[in-house]
Amino acid sequence: MNKIIEKMIYESRWLLFPVYIGLSFGFILLTLKFFHEIIQFLPKIFDMPESDLILIVLSMIDIALVGGLLVMVMFSGYENFILKMSDDCNQKRLNWMGKMDVNSIKNKVASSIVAISSVHLLRIFMEADRTRDNKIMWCVIIHLAFVLSAFGMAYIDKMSKTKS
Structure with a gap:
């Protein structure tokens, strides 16, 4: 009975697969939004003040x-929780792929959130x-x-690494 439960728990990791596919669709939407920003402001580029241009670039x-x-998150989550990615078609692997554990992912996510928040605060x-x-005031807080x-x-994370 334990073997069956363990196998079910282990195989349930595949339930994350649609989540990562959904994130890739989110990435596509984000890319579309990026190009929408460019197309929307390209005709106005020479007429807008520099501060507006800076705000667009910050966006x-x-x-x-x-x-x-x-x-x-997509790549490292997939590799950490579902399956290692293969190097088919002689494509180069990204340097960090396969090297990020859950703690390093959390730290990178936290750093990215701080960077995104910094850009938003600058805007x-x-x-x-x-x-x-x-x-x-609330944005600064x-x-x-x-x-x-x-x-x-x-x-x-640093303290847990020094203890182990």
Whole structure:
């Protein structure tokens, strides 16, 4: 009976497969949004103020950071929880593939969230004259919470590695 339960639990990891497929669709949507941003503002590029252009570029950086986060979570999650990826068609493997454990994924995700939050906060600061002080304050507080969480997770990870 134990063998059957263990096999069921082990095979249930495949339930994550549709989740990773869904993330890849999310990545496609994010890519479409990225190009939508470019197409939408390309005709206006010479007429817009520099600050608006910077905000658009920051928005594109935001999308790129989220996209990188998605790719990292998809690949490393698939490799860690479902199945190792093969090197078929002589394609080069990404350096970090197969080397990231769950803790390093968490730290990378936390770092990415801090970076995304930083870009978002910079966008808010650039629009400070049009933004309520209350909103700016809460965005800074939330950003600091992300930063402290990332430091906390990195510290816990470091402490767990030194004990083992």
